[in-house]
Each structure stands twice: as structure tokens, then as C-alpha cells.
Amino acid sequence: MSDFSKEKAQQLLDAQTAFWLNDLNPSRLEPLVRQELEFIYEKLDTITLRQSVDEEKVKATAQRYATEMEIAGAIPELFGEIANIIYEHPHNDTTLISDIVSDYVATELLEKIFERKSLLDHAVSNIRESQPFQAFISDLVFTAAKNYLFETNQLMKVQPLSSGITRLRQWFQDKAPAMSENMSGLGKQLSQNSVTNSIRLVQNTLDNDLYRDSALNSTLALWDDLKAWPISYFKKYFTETDLQELLVMGYEFWLDLRHTDFMKSLIDSGVQFFFDKYGEESLQSITGEMGVTEDMIISEILNYAPDLAQLAVKEGIAETIIRRHLQRFYFDQKTLTLLQPET
Secondary structure: OOOHHHHHHHHHHHHHHHHHHHHHHHHHHHHHHHHHHHHHHHHHOOOOOHHHHOOOHHHHHHHHHHHHOOOOOHHHHHHHHHHHHHHHHHHOOOOEEHHHHHHHHHHHHHHHHHHOHHHHHHHHHHHHOHHHHHHHHHHHHHHHHHHHHHHHOOOOOOOOHHHHOOOHHHHHHHHHHHHHHHOOOOOOOOOOHHHHHHHHHHHHHHOOOOHHHHHHHHHHHHHHHHHHOOOHHHHOOOOOOHHHHHHHHHHHHHHHHHOOOHHHHHHHHHHHHHHHOOOEEEEEHHHHHHOOHHHHHHHHHHHHHHHHHHHHOOHHHHHHHHHHHHHHHHHOHHHHHHHHHOO
């Protein structure tokens, strides 16, 4: 190919590079961005979600980032550093609980917690009705009663009586262990029956609306005290180490959860639901339903684009990228043939 064609190609390359670099000037970039984005946004009204992206690809991408992507070792360390910043933040001393949680939100939340058939209701019912919990309470009652009888009761402090009971208990353990165990079992059984009856009484009380109102009012009164606390007041009960450990435990829980089949099925179900609901909707309609408008998109891009463009020009990044891509065109064999003068 002749030097003439290559020279012309170089001239055109330089001219077009200068043209595009000039468009990155803020005074020219803003109208260009507005023009192109308005055109793109208008076209989004004719393209549906299913036309623009495949559902299975979205599922695969979500699975890749949520369940398969390796978590870098620096992340736990970062959590610890963030916990330190949060714990020592100076605004903790000047920010009250009420500045973060309003009376309206707190009242609504507490009323929801104490309403009949709430999650709290089911949790309390399941715990108090569970056999392990009742066995634990009965053991606690039996142990407390036994300790009181043999150690705390004033009569047991009378030396002759105390010595006699101690020898009798020792005799049972040595000579009649089975009888000793039976007596202990009988005591526990009596305690179990007592606890069962007591829990039944507690259930009847908890099912009473008067109790609910009383419990709610007491909790709201507690809230009246809490809301006047500064955030830093919790340092009395909650150390920086506690915060770090909670973050680490939450992080470790997520690491376990993300690899479960349950989590994977949730992601697939969520993506499928989104496509079932919006698959035939236009991209413009979907963004609108999500509260994202054309003006918001343009405004945010124009907020950052001029600064990024200026930086790219200043550092030579823009010119290098533009030249690299245009050069492939202008020095392509077919282009050089077109630039060859006619003979």
C-alpha cells in the first residue's frame, strides 16, 4: 500500500481523535450526554426485559456472585475496622436514640410485637410448651428447693439436726442408692408437675388482653427512657469487642448460608418471579416502577461524567483509548485501499 494512503489515514486518525477529545470538554459533553441519553431512554420503551437479557443468564450471574464468588481474606479485617469506626464515632455522644427511631416507628413496632398471634406470641408459646424448657425449669426449681432445704434453711444450721440429716443422706447414697435415686426422681416428678401447672397458669395469663395492654404500656414506658439516651450510652453494656464479634458471627453465618441449596433456590425463585412479573414490560416501564426516572439518570451521569472525562483527558487515558480503536479502522487494509488515489 502506498505512503499516500498511510499518510491520509494518519491525518484522518489525528483529526477524528481531536474531534472526540473536544467532545469530552464539559461545555460540549453535557448537551451530547443529554441528547444521547434521551434517545436511549426513548428506545427503552420499545424493548422488553426478556428481549434485553436471558433469564437463565441472570440466574447464573446472581448465583455466581451470591454463592460461588470467593470472599477475600481482607473482608473480615475490614469489618473489624468498620466496627471500630462505628463504635468510636464522635456523633455517638451527640445523637440520641430518638434521633434515629421516632416515637411513631417505635410505637408501631411494639404494637406489632405485642399483638395477638404475633411472632412473639408463637415464640413464647413454643418455648414455654417445649419439654426441654419445662424439664429445665423443673430441675432448676428442684435444685433450688433442695439447696434451700439442706443449706439455707435455718433449721439445718442447728448442728445436731444438720449432722443427722447429712449422715442419713450419706447412708442412703451408700446403702440404698436405688432408694436415694427414687427419692430424687420423685422430687423431680413433683417439681415437674408443679412447673407444668404453673406454666398452664402463665399461659392463661398471657392469653389475657389485660396482660398484653399492661406489658405493652410497660415497654412503651421503657422506651420513653431509652429514647433520651445518647448512642454512646450503650458502651456501658456493649463493648467494641462485642460489636466486632457480632459482625464476624454475621459474616460467618452468611458464608455458611450462601453455600446451601436453600439459598440457591431462593435466588433462582427471586429471579424467576421478577421475570414472570416484568418479563413483558419495557425497560423504561420497569425503571419507572422502581422510582428511577429519565431525569434522575441524566442528572447523576452529568454529576460525574464531566469530572471523569476531564481526568481521562488530563491523564492521557482518553486519547490512548480513542487512538487505539480508530487506528484499527484507519489502517485496516480495506480502508487504506479506499484512501488510495485513483489513477
